[in-house]
Amino acid sequence: MRSIFLILFLVFCRNSFTQKSNNRSYLELNSGIAVFEEFSSFGPSGRFFPGISFLIGNQSFIFQNIFFESQIGLALPSIVTAKIGLGFINKGIGASIGMRLYPTMAYAQIHLPTSNGQFNISAEVSPFTNSSLESYSLGARNLFTVGYQWNIGKSRKR
Secondary structure, three states: HHHHHHHHHHHHHHHHHHOOHHHHEEEEEEEEEEEEOOOOOOOOOOOEEEOOOOOEEEEEOOOOOEEEEEEEEEOOEEEEEEEEEEEOOOOOOOEEEEEEOOOOOOOOOOOOEOOOEEEEEEEEEEEOOOOHHHHHHEEEEEEEEEEEEEOOOOOOOO
């Protein structure tokens, strides 16, 4: 329970410790594949299942190249999704790690910047594989996604 309160505190209070002038807002479209447990009770057992998501997000830069990231949006088949993470980026490439809050997954993501946004490639793993909490990750063992983020508003320029 303390973890949930800490996460909410960090998400809602992040502006107090970030450089507001360097923040980056974006819209993101992702597609991916979920890999399910062989004997999952929540999905197509032992199979792959496609998914798609449309999110709004923000990278709040703590230092010149280090950011806190939060996203929320619509997804299929989960209906909604959200994630938070910490990462770095420079002119050539970036990376982040974090937690997808629903469906619950730990993720690592590569960022490939362009002039108007960035391409993303991520690999995610459920912390609840083979446990009674499997429903929090909708029975998926892994997610693999590719996506693109479009800068919106007065986003940080590269």
